[in-house]
Amino acid sequence: GSTYMSNFPLYELVNKCTFENAIYNRSIEGLTINEALEIVDDCVVDLHPNKLFLALGEEDKNNPNAIEDYITLVSTLHSQLPKCNLYLIGLTGIGSFVESFNKNIKSLCNEKSIIYIMYFSYLHNIS
Numbered sequence: 001g002s003t004y005m006s007n008f009p010l011y012e013l014v015n016k017c018t019f020e021n022a023i024y025n026r027s028i029e030g031l032t033i034n035e036a037l038e039i040v041d042d043c044v045v046d047l048h049p050n051k052l053f054l055a056l057g058e059e060d061k062n063n064p065n066a067i068e069d070y071i072t073l074v075s076t077l078h079s080q081l082p083k084c085n086l087y088l089i090g091l092t093g094i095g096s097f098v099e100s101f102n103k104n105i106k107s108l109c110n111e112k113s114i115i116y117i118m119y120f121s122y123l124h125n126i127s
Contacts, residue, residue: 001027001055055089
């Protein structure tokens with residue numbers, strides 16, 4: 001993941017629960033999809049994970065090829081880790097980029113039998 005997930009308090013959860021397998025948060029603040037493509041072997045594939053939660057794209061609003069790069073990353077992961085359960089986490093926020101990106105991620109999940117996770121954020125109107 002990128003910025004949002006790099007700040008996720010995963011280790012608080014790990015300290016309070018018992019897990020069968022090791023859990024790693026390989027998120028890097030400010031990570032773009034292109035940068036993830038460059039480090040995917042060292043940071044992910046070499047660990048041979050059973051489950052992988054991918055949360056990228058929030059740093060790619062100015063990348064006109066963000067969706068194509070994301071599809072390349074997912075295809076790489078899918079081919080190099082065929083036994084890994086892959087979960088794609090949608091972007092948070094609002095706007096045309098977020099809506100388009102999430103729509104494409106969801107479509108990709110349907111095509112490849114990958115699980116899509118949408119993060120819901122509720123805005124409250126306080127008067």
